Amino acid sequence: xxxxWLTTLITATPQEGFELAIKLARMGVKYTQPSAEVRDKxxxxxxxxxxxxxxxxxxxxxxxxxxxxxxxxxK
Amino acid sequence: xxxxWLTTLITATPQEGFELAIKLARMGVKYTQPSAEVRDKxxxxxxxxxxxxxxxxxxxxxxxxxxxxxxxxxK
Amino acid sequence: xxxxWLTTLITATPQEGFELAIKLARMGVKYTQPSAEVRDKxxxxxxxxxxxxxxxxxxxxxxxxxxxxxxxxxK
Amino acid sequence: xxxxWLTTLITATPQEGFELAIKLARMGVKYTQPSAEVRDKxxxxxxxxxxxxxxxxxxxxxxxxxxxxxxxxxK
Amino acid sequence: xxxxWLTTLITATPQEGFELAIKLARMGVKYTQPSAEVRDKxxxxxxxxxxxxxxxxxxxxxxxxxxxxxxxxxK
Amino acid sequence: xxxxWLTTLITATPQEGFELAIKLARMGVKYTQPSAEVRDKxxxxxxxxxxxxxxxxxxxxxxxxxxxxxxxxxK
Numbered sequence: 001x002x003x004x005w006l007t008t009l010i011t012a013t014p015q016e017g018f019e020l021a022i023k024l025a026r027m028g029v030k031y032t033q034p035s036a037e038v039r040d041k042x043x044x045x046x047x048x049x050x051x052x053x054x055x056x057x058x059x060x061x062x063x064x065x066x067x068x069x070x071x072x073x074x075k
Numbered sequence: 076x077x078x079x080w081l082t083t084l085i086t087a088t089p090q091e092g093f094e095l096a097i098k099l100a101r102m103g104v105k106y107t108q109p110s111a112e113v114r115d116k117x118x119x120x121x122x123x124x125x126x127x128x129x130x131x132x133x134x135x136x137x138x139x140x141x142x143x144x145x146x147x148x149x150k
Numbered sequence: 151x152x153x154x155w156l157t158t159l160i161t162a163t164p165q166e167g168f169e170l171a172i173k174l175a176r177m178g179v180k181y182t183q184p185s186a187e188v189r190d191k192x193x194x195x196x197x198x199x200x201x202x203x204x205x206x207x208x209x210x211x212x213x214x215x216x217x218x219x220x221x222x223x224x225k
Numbered sequence: 226x227x228x229x230w231l232t233t234l235i236t237a238t239p240q241e242g243f244e245l246a247i248k249l250a251r252m253g254v255k256y257t258q259p260s261a262e263v264r265d266k267x268x269x270x271x272x273x274x275x276x277x278x279x280x281x282x283x284x285x286x287x288x289x290x291x292x293x294x295x296x297x298x299x300k
Numbered sequence: 301x302x303x304x305w306l307t308t309l310i311t312a313t314p315q316e317g318f319e320l321a322i323k324l325a326r327m328g329v330k331y332t333q334p335s336a337e338v339r340d341k342x343x344x345x346x347x348x349x350x351x352x353x354x355x356x357x358x359x360x361x362x363x364x365x366x367x368x369x370x371x372x373x374x375k
Numbered sequence: 376x377x378x379x380w381l382t383t384l385i386t387a388t389p390q391e392g393f394e395l396a397i398k399l400a401r402m403g404v405k406y407t408q409p410s411a412e413v414r415d416k417x418x419x420x421x422x423x424x425x426x427x428x429x430x431x432x433x434x435x436x437x438x439x440x441x442x443x444x445x446x447x448x449x450k
Contacts, residue, residue, distance in 0.1 A: 014084055033348075048113060050127050059361050122183045128182055201280065212287060223294065279431055286400065328431065346429075352429060355426065362433065362437060366440045
């Protein structure tokens with residue numbers, strides 16, 4: 001993946017940090033499944049699947065731990 | 076998501092921190108499934124599914140780690 | 151949830167800390183499924199389901215990490 | 226559970242720490258399913274189920290993180 | 301596995317760290333299933349399976365925690 | 376388990392640390408299923424199961440966190 005998409009873990013606010021955590025979760029999927037078409041098709045399915053949504057939130061929570069630590073918890 | 080919903084990880088008590096962890100878990104779902112209608116429909120299903128409830132509690136536990144660390148464990 | 155149920159993460163012993171971790175795991179479920187009747191019904195099912203019991207133990211382990219850190223590992 | 230079974234996280238060696246992590250994983254199950262008879266029955270099933278064995282190893286890994294930190298990584 | 305494939309956790313940028321996290325996730329699979337042929341066959345299946353993609357992203361998130369800490373969060 | 380198999384978490388290189396993480400993941404299984412015959416039988420099955428391979432990589436990632444911290448991230 002030649003694009004630059006992550007230059008820093010520092011964000012201005014906790015909410016921006018949370019949104020970066022979501023981006024990391026999605027990029028973790030994208031590196032394994034690079035086709036936007038396939039990912040869009042899958043999203044329409046798992047967006048209605050409670051188990052998949054909870055599992056997604058788990059990935060976000062894990063990435064948010066990393067980002068929160070990087071930002072000194074925005075204290 | 077234009078709304079501001081997370082300005083700090085600091086809470087007055089551990090219980091408020093736990094409740095913020097629950098909010099983060101739900102927001103992790105909401106960013107993937109923005110429709111309140113769909114989320115409500117799903118909740119009525121997984122609220123009676125032990126596996127989904129345990130998985131939800133896992134996401135809360137992970138977010139609570141982050142929040143507890145941010146608050147110096149309320150010591 | 152108006153009740154106060156968590157005022158501190160500090161416990162006298164590691165075992166009390168582990169028992170608090172179990173309480174947090176259960177509260178993580180309770181916030182999503184507030185009905186004691188439904189939770190009791192589910193428990194009688196997943197109490198005989200190895201996968202659910204192992205997943206529960208995973209939630210406890212995650213919460214115990216938080217509580218152990220809060221207590222300086224009771225050293 | 227009135228018995229005292231956990232008085233310290235400190236162990237003499239990493240291996241004893243790993244074995245304590247296994248004990249914590251099992252106690253996480255026991256608090257939810259107190260019947261030894263039911264647990265023994267379940268173990269004979271999931272002991273032949275790769276998914277359950279891997280999930281068990283995940284719980285042990287999480288508890289071992291806690292115990293290793295408590296022991297300063299036995300350095 | 302006689303090859304040398306991991307000599308440092310230090311990377312120049314967060315993105316390179318994320319890409320190393322992906323490599324670690326894949327190596328965690330490779331040590332269990334050394335056959336490239338089998339792994340390629342499996343990838344074509346789970347690349348279209350939302351649950352497997354989310355689970356993969358979870359492994360990457362966990363490895364990224366380690367690498368981010370090793371790099372002092374690239375601050 | 377009377378054998379001594381883990382005397383230190385310190386390794387010379389990150390790669391040796393990763394390989395130790397794999398050993399810990401396998402030992403987490405072995406303590407629950409001591410029969411080498413059963414484990415070999417299971418491995419031939421889950422080695423072709425993407426979900427199980429990803430779950431295994433998750434356990435390795437968790438153990439690698441512990442070992443990397445123990446080694447000061449080999450800096």
